[in-house]
Amino acid sequence: MTAIRSLPTTQLRLPNELKVWLQHQAIDNRRSLNAEIVLRLELSLAQQAKAQQTQQGE
Incomplete structure (x- = not known):
């Protein structure tokens, strides 16, 4: 498992309804x-x- 502190952070903008x-x-x-x-x-x-x-197998 990757140490949490070593993962990069990302800011994300979400519509309020989706966030809720x-x-x-x-x-x-x-x-x-x-x-x-x-x-x-x-x-x-x-x-x-x-x-x-699946598509490649067709």
Whole structure:
């Protein structure tokens, strides 16, 4: 696992409605807002990679 302090920080501008929704999702899933965003981005990346593999296999 990568040490948290060694990860670069990124500022992100979100529409307020999206931020509030993500905050609620993070609370419901017992994660920090950062962890929720990272997980959702990782899942999206994996889904996109799988879709690309499927397209290449056709």
